[in-house]
Amino acid sequence: MTAKPLSADFITFSIQKQVLRFGEFKTKAGRLSPYFFNAGLFDDGESLLKLGEFYAHSILQSGLQFDMLFGPAYKGIPLVSAISIAFARMGQNLPYAYNRKEAKDHGEGGTLVGAPLKGRVLIIDDVISAGTSIRESVDMIRQAGAIPCGVSIALDRQEKGLGELSAVQEVEQTNQMPVVSIAKLADLFAYLQGNDSLAQYFPAIQAYRAQYCIV
Ligand SMILES: O=P(O)(O)OC[C@H]1O[C@H](OP(=O)(O)OP(=O)(O)O)[C@H](O)[C@@H]1O
Numbered sequence: 001m002t003a004k005p006l007s008a009d010f011i012t013f014s015i016q017k018q019v020l021r022f023g024e025f026k027t028k029a030g031r032l033s034p035y036f037f038n039a040g041l042f043d044d045g046e047s048l049l050k051l052g053e054f055y056a057h058s059i060l061q062s063g064l065q066f067d068m069l070f071g072p073a074y075k076g077i078p079l080v081s082a083i084s085i086a087f088a089r090m091g092q093n094l095p096y097a098y099n100r101k102e103a104k105d106h107g108e109g110g111t112l113v114g115a116p117l118k119g120r121v122l123i124i125d126d127v128i129s130a131g132t133s134i135r136e137s138v139d140m141i142r143q144a145g146a147i148p149c150g151v152s153i154a155l156d157r158q159e160k161g162l163g164e165l166s167a168v169q170e171v172e173q174t175n176q177m178p179v180v181s182i183a184k185l186a187d188l189f190a191y192l193q194g195n196d197s198l199a200q201y202f203p204a205i206q207a208y209r210a211q212y213c214i215v
């Protein structure tokens, strides 16, 4: 018997928490999507703990080597905190940092918070759609003199980026670094096909996939 993949468990968990919803939603890139992943709804300590563990397992499974974690504002902030705690519970104490969307002009000032950005930095985010947030994080890390070495996300929507490649493929190609996801649109697709109560959402996702995705 083969073990259930991490992606299927994660999709079940996300649907149970209503983080993953079906309907009509506008993405940051302005696309009208029949599904949406709202990581803000991992909104209690227990689910954040579990989420951090899902990320940590997918990062460990990937074999990625890195020195610290960076979570872009806003949703990247609780994510990077939860993942750092998950790693610490597994015996690995990692430095982490995040940014502010608005620069602070008093006190310590600036936009970067937490451990200084240095060495190989693993970027943490919830989803990649068109890749804008990741491009901004890569720029911030390089400007600080550190090396973006990979990206860990919960859901790869497998959407087109700026050209004909998927946004994830563009990130990987442009920056020569891997993108690791707990689940992908292709996993969600398979999950819906195997689940009668969710089958009604399948046609709209199939149409969206044909228009915007590289799967
Ligand atoms: O790949 P992209 O097209 O950039 O889209 C995905 C990004 O969009 C959302 O963040 P958003 O900028 O809406 O900010 P938030 O974290 O403050 O919700 C999401 O959390 C990702 O970071």
Ligand SMILES: O=C(O)c1cc(=O)[nH]c(=O)[nH]1
Pocket (backbone or CB within 6 Å): 026, 027, 028, 029, 035, 036, 037, 038, 039, 126, 127, 128, 129, 130
């Ligand atoms: O593209 C986006 O803006 C987006 C998609 C998604 O599923 N979740 C999210 O937080 N943002």
